[in-house]
Amino acid sequence: MCGRWRRGSRAGPAGAGPRGAEYGPQTRTPAQREEAKAAELSAAGMPTGAVTVRRMRARCRQDGVRGLVDHRATRPRTALGRANERLLAEQYGQGVVPLPSSATFNRLAHALADGRGLLDSARQRRWRSARPAPPFVPTTVMAPGELVMTDSTVLDAFVVLDDGVVERPELTIALDVATRTIRAAVLRAKGGRSVDAAQLPAQMTVPAPMRPGWAEALAMETPGGAVRAAAERGCPLEGAAARPVITPQTILVGQGKVFISSSFIAACESLGMCVQPHRRATGRPRST
Template identity: 30%
Template sequence: MTSGAMVVFAGSRLMFDGDLVEVVEFDGARITVRNIRTGAFSAVSFARLAAGTRMESAAELEETTGGVALAGLSDRQRQEVEERAGHIREVLSGFRSGFAGMAAAGEPRPQFSPELAVVERIEAKAAELAMSTRTLQRWIAAYQQAGVAGLVDLRLLRGRDSRVDPRWDEAVRDVFASLVEASTPTRSAVIRKVEALLEERHGSGVVPLPARSTAYARLEALGRGTNALTGSAKARRSIAERPKGVYGRLRATRPGEFVVLDTQDLDVYAMEEVTCRWVRTQLTVAQDLFTRCIVGLRVTAVSTRAVDVAAVLFEAIAPPAEEDEPKTLAPFHGLPDWLVWTEEESPGRGLCPPETLVVDHGRAFLSTQVIGVCTRLGISIQPAQPKKPTDKPTVERFFKTLREGLIQHLPAYKGPDVHSRGLAVEDQAFFFVHELEDVIREWLRDVYHRSKHDGLVVPQWPGIALSPLEMLRIGIAKAGRLRMVPNPDLAYDFLEVVPRTIQHYGVEVGGLRYNGAVLDGYLD
């Protein structure tokens, strides 16, 4: 059996850091190598060389390593591989175990005696197993190259052991692709579409059709992970729109670097304070990406407006007074560098006109004063991709945690969809909209921000469970910086601007009159 190691000595040629190098000499714990392309000499440590090198003429490794290949087998498949290895060892040594010291009763058998030539033993084993000597020789070569793992049929791991015609599989994939935007079909409907497509492409009866049970099993295998036949149709469309290659995610390195905004319908009814109507509610939050703290929120009736977004941003960037700090959602995180939200879901429709932003790929709906103050404070606006909740996974996970940890336990909980709704939900107890917001704020302060989150990890201590508040302390200590408003009054620019005239008696807002020394000089 060949070894998976390589021997390095003076004169060896290796691929090191993408270049072909030649080992010149060993010097203590370092090796001097010469770059074949440039002729430059360099000295590297043993560990550095081992981490970045490979033999110049080494064959490519198998796609699946031995341990992974064996672990991916079922118990029955693993027994078959072990049985096959026993036959190979008997051919090579005369013993099923491979060692004379572990010989079973009756071993070695006469036809596999070590005194016989290997060719004779191969012919005897091929006759015993009713197989060709060529196949047996391939088994022996694979065993000598990679051990027992070399006898694993990798097609079993890759799903290629199906006896269904590949053209039928290809037609299934094409049908699945054509139904991404459609409603979820039944398996029988997909099979009929596949048969029609095969007849159109290859003619009637040309491609053999699998039995009904086999076809159903194959549909399940080909549709796994795509939501083609089960699961949410919305998730199916999201899966189909994934990038085909490797893609990353937005990463924050310190508190205040990214603040993610999003709006979500709450699965609970509330009562509107003035009209006393049952209303749907929406929650708009601003979440710091590094700490997962919710730094601003607003619960609104029916839908969210631009003024509500402004209120959330105002809460996120305005440092609280010292006496109010215990009542805040989270400690001050500083001014964010970036505001991120999904463009099509961004709040702000209905109250203020849209403002066109030349960022990425379109426009975000925000009030003019919010865009202006963001510009003055150096806050950039970055729309996430439309219809891609995976671009904001942390805030989407927060909404799920909120629903499971709080919302479902509240009165008038209506469930995530119509099929989950209880009977006469409106007849239950309820909260007013402002009371619902107070309950959520209290839950955030006392539960969410103090609970351990699996997604919060410090690279230096990956095994430590951290809460958002603990992550904030660590982040501030590591970053050593905090962006703050140069003039606290700038934060008030986020609030809604409503024109009012100054009369001799002061200013009237919502039926209330305000007056004071600050108006002196403006009175008519």
């Protein structure tokens, strides 16, 4: 039977003739006959490729008709896979540890592998392996303003600019590490300039103005501490919001041109802030 199948003969009683000229061994190469068989199976509702047909022919030559059977359905499957099923019973007792279903186990294994980067593409794995080693001691921040992190991202939304161009905006924020609060934010068209980033330290050192529609409960009532210092520098407090004013000591910036530009560094130094770039491909400082 395998011999007739390899020659392209019709499966059926002995003596059945060949299907057609597309299977003629005198006029068609084996590769052409495999492609014809794949096209015939696909037209019959069983999508098949020429490579699959070639693999089936090899199994048929080796094991006969049994080699054409899909053995995946006949393999024994358990929730433990190839692990010894007696391990849990010997350690915890028979039936004490409930086993998850195969679907639940696969989801858990997928989440674990994804967290460790095992499901990343080859490019992502190369990028992950090229990252520098993390510091031995993590940076510890105790007080507000001790360390402020800045970064920019392009939002997954479209806006209409003043000239009518539709473009995705870019958001640049400054995040206080100790309080996990956004100290300043600048929303500009994609490709912000260094002057846009220089607005961040200025926004952090002055009270935020009240915006239309805000409740009166958000207005500033009693200035104190850093707010009083801002008032002494001439910052108006009328119409200001009750947002705390925090003067950063250190600003952690990325490797973008807007953050390492002379205008941004000069703006930070004029306000007494230290600019510290983080290491490439990480969000951590260069030293701890």
